[in-house]
Amino acid sequence: MTSNTLYQELNYVNHSREKRLYYANVLLADTSLIPEVLDILFMVDDKISPRAAWILEFMCGENIEAIIPYLDQLTEHMSKVHLDSAQRPVAKICEYLAKAYYGKEPSKIKQALLSRHHEKIIELCFDFMINDVKVAPKAYAMNTLHLFGKDYDWIYPELVLILERDFHTQSAAFKARARHILKKIKKK
Template sequence: MTTDALYKSLNYVNHSREKRAEMAMLVAKNPHLIAPLFAIAFTVDDPISCKACWVLEFTAKEDLPYIFPYLTLFTANLSNVHLDSSVRPMAKICEYLTKSYFSKTTNSTQKALTKSHLEKMTTVCFDWLITDQKVAAKAYAMTSLLLLGKKFKWILPELKVILEKNYPEGSAAYKARARLTLAKIK
């Protein structure tokens, strides 16, 4: 499948789990599609980029190592993603990566993610937390930052300050996740 054909097939992906999973299965069977999928995902002003992000999220969920060869590209471009429909799946991928990296069980993510990757994800997660993003992206960022705080000790005090400051204005969902995160920080 060419990049153009992949782009056209993304037109048929919608919010349904079925369509996103179907496309992720196609990508899993054809890993050479991941590079063009990232290229489309990081064409950040194109509405189709959101659909590429959804597929990348499902691909990462099913088999995280598929994205390992692209971690430098992923972390370098995260800060450019700005459409709400793209930010959420990218934040979820960050959560998958950090959960895997900080797992008590030794795994390939711990070898694949470098300090530079973790630092870039930290920066972007803080940006998502302090800017006007949807609650889901903020919740995934909270989880990622909480875990990243195990490696970078300065994160937890900063995270605590931000959560306490934004708590009064937060939605019910934001407050619920913030309470859980704050409880784990203390």
């Protein structure tokens, strides 16, 4: 499949789980398409960009290790994503990476996710937390930052400060997730 064909195919991706899963499996069957999907994702002003993000998120949900050869490209450019419908899946991919990295299950992510990737992910998650973005990217960012806080002492104090500062002005969903994260942090 050429990049032009892939771009045209993304026109048929919608919010349905079936479509996203179908195209995620296309990516897993032909991983040479992943750089093309990343290129489309990083065409950040294009209405097709979020669709690339959706299928990339589903691919990572199915097999997070498939993104390993493209971690540099992903982490280098993900901060450019600004459309609401693309930010949520990017934040979810960051959470998938953090969960694989800190999880008890063996994962190649534990060796592949380097400190430079950590820094980019942490930076993006804090950007989501302090900027005016929807609650879903903030929720995924909270979880991701909580996990990375295990290795970076400075994250918890900063995260607690943001959560407590924003608690009263955010949605019920934000408050619920914030309470959960704050409880976990205070246990430590």
